[in-house]
Amino acid sequence: xxxxxxxxxxxxxxVPSDWATDFDHTDDAYGAAAPEIWDDLRDRCPxxxxxxxxxxxxxxxxxxxxxxxxxxxxxxxxxVVVSDFxxxxxxxxxxxxxxxxxxxFHEFARRLLLPAFSPKAIAPLxxxxxxxxxxxxxxxxxxxxxxxxxADAAIDYAQHIPVGVIAHMLGVPASxxxxxxxxxxxxxxxxxxxxxxxxxxxxxxxxxxIIEEHRAEPRDDLIGFLxxxxxxxxxxxxxxxxxTVALLLIAGIDTTWSAIGASLWxxxxxxxxxxxxxxxxxxxxxxxxxMLRAYAPVTMARIVAEDVEVGxxxxxxxxxxxxxxxxxxxxxxxxxxxxxxxxxxxRNRHAAFGLGIHRCLGSNLARMELRVALEEWLRRVPxxxxxxxxxxxxxxxxxxxxRTLPVRLLETVS
Amino acid sequence: xRIAYDREKCQGHNRCYLLAPELFDVDDDGYAILLVExxxxxxxxxxxxxxxxxxxxYAITLE
Numbered sequence: 001x002x003x004x005x006x007x008x009x010x011x012x013x014x015v016p017s018d019w020a021t022d023f024d025h026t027d028d029a030y031g032a033a034a035p036e037i038w039d040d041l042r043d044r045c046p047x048x049x050x051x052x053x054x055x056x057x058x059x060x061x062x063x064x065x066x067x068x069x070x071x072x073x074x075x076x077x078x079x080v081v082v083s084d085f086x087x088x089x090x091x092x093x094x095x096x097x098x099x100x101x102x103x104x105f106h107e108f109a110r111r112l113l114l115p116a117f118s119p120k121a122i123a124p125l126x127x128x129x130x131x132x133x134x135x136x137x138x139x140x141x142x143x144x145x146x147x148x149x150x151a152d153a154a155i156d157y158a159q160h161i162p163v164g165v166i167a168h169m170l171g172v173p174a175s176x177x178x179x180x181x182x183x184x185x186x187x188x189x190x191x192x193x194x195x196x197x198x199x200x201x202x203x204x205x206x207x208x209x210i211i212e213e214h215r216a217e218p219r220d221d222l223i224g225f226l227x228x229x230x231x232x233x234x235x236x237x238x239x240x241x242x243x244t245v246a247l248l249l250i251a252g253i254d255t256t257w258s259a260i261g262a263s264l265w266x267x268x269x270x271x272x273x274x275x276x277x278x279x280x281x282x283x284x285x286x287x288x289x290x291m292l293r294a295y296a297p298v299t300m301a302r303i304v305a306e307d308v309e310v311g312x313x314x315x316x317x318x319x320x321x322x323x324x325x326x327x328x329x330x331x332x333x334x335x336x337x338x339x340x341x342x343x344x345x346x347r348n349r350h351a352a353f354g355l356g357i358h359r360c361l362g363s364n365l366a367r368m369e370l371r372v373a374l375e376e377w378l379r380r381v382p383x384x385x386x387x388x389x390x391x392x393x394x395x396x397x398x399x400x401x402x403r404t405l406p407v408r409l410l411e412t413v414s
Numbered sequence: 415x416r417i418a419y420d421r422e423k424c425q426g427h428n429r430c431y432l433l434a435p436e437l438f439d440v441d442d443d444g445y446a447i448l449l450v451e452x453x454x455x456x457x458x459x460x461x462x463x464x465x466x467x468x469x470x471x472y473a474i475t476l477e
Contacts, residue, residue, distance in 0.1 A: 111443065114426070114442075114443040114444055115442050115443060115444075117444065118426075118440060118441075118442060118443060118444035119428050119431060119432070119440055119444060120440065285432065289429075289468070346464065346467065347467040347468065348467075348468055349467070349468060349469060349470045349472075350470065351470055353427065353470075355425075355470060355471065356425065357425065359425040359426060359427060363427065363428070364428055364444070367432075
């Protein structure tokens with residue numbers, strides 16, 4: 001007898017009875033088939049609801065997602081990850097400014113960080129990223145050579161790229177990567193569902209230590225940048241710094257890993273697209289945006305701040321609202337051929353990095369990492385396929401991407 | 415063809431800067447700066463159209 005026979009999912013929660021009235025984005029079935037679920041909901045119930053998590057809504061039309069993202073009065077960002085608990089941190093900053101901040105504090109916290117993430121600030125990281133990707137592809141090719149051409153494009157390749165880049169940016173050892181991934185899994189994939197965690201094993205404890213090391217020995221990296229910020233003669237307070245570093249760590253890893261993995265998942269199954277990108281590298285920047293549209297990893301959340309109606313649904317103050325940007329990106333009302341990947345798509349106002357004032361701060365970094373990761377893979381692996389499609393496992397929660405991606409390399413370039 | 419850029423709508427997605435660096439620069443905070451005044455040179459009209467068609471915030475319009 002499987003868990004499902006008992007009416008429980010693998011996580012021990014009841015299996016959703018209907019995605020329109022009882023959705024659970026942390027259920028494995030949602031992770032596995034989210035695009036199909038969004039398409040179905042958009043047709044029959046464009047703003048879905050669940051009583052889980054204390055009550056949450058799931059709009060799936062671009063127009064509704066966009067309207068909510070732009071309305072920072074009725075929808076607060078004070079907590080952006082839906083869980084069974086509503087951990088409201090004191091306004092205005094929230095736990096992880098600026099993502100958990102509302103106006104007007106939001107703009108203050110965001111402007112501090114914007115210069116560190118502008119396209120021109122990110123460009124110097126490209127050579128380091130390219131070297132990291134090239135070394136990883138080397139390892140993948142060697143590993144595959146010893147295993148009949150088999151490797152895992154998510155585990156052996158995609159997941160290491162953002163970890164390596166963010167570790168470099170924060171000035172911490174790349175070997176801390178496993179720890180980063182554990183923190184993120186606890187927070188994003190199964191929020192509030194794990195057991196108690198030893199205080200010394202928490203992300204906050206880890207960040208406290210790293211920040212103290214930077215204070216004791218100043219360094220020219222992103223934490224050094226945060227410690228140097230001067231606001232009216234004072235530095236940022238410790239909670240602000242820890243929250244922001246936590247945000248960069250959490251927001252920068254699973255997300256980019258997911259986008260790289262999902263893009264490779266697509267290319268493994270569409271050799272015509274893969275061959276075209278190998279032959280026409282100038283198309284890669286367009287393909288990157290199309291992958292971001294079709295496989296946008298990130299769903300954000302808001303808390304209703306004032307009673308409001310969306311798509312005919314009455315949302316009460318305190319309800320959760322998920323903002324599934326990937327669902328908006330597949331709305332046929334907004335995009336031509338919304339359900340197809342058109343790798344040279346020329347009109348592409350996708351919302352992968354959000355809409356409104358909370359546009360992903362790291363979008364230039366993520367875009368660069370995705371482009372370089374694909375370029376290095378295309379250069380060395382001109383032909384590959386899924387070796388076991390049934391073994392592909394997708395993450396659950398608000399960041400969606402393949403967590404196991406078994407592939408067979410059919411042709412490699414040394 | 416002329417380009418109108420609305421700084422109030424811009425959220426710094428930087429799609430225009432990537433697609434049409436001849437027409438848009440970015441400031442230190444990553445917001446767009448329109449580089450052309452008046453008519454867009456004919457050879458850049460395709461790029462101008464791309465920059466408008468890919469702005470998620472509709473901050474760029476063509477006249």
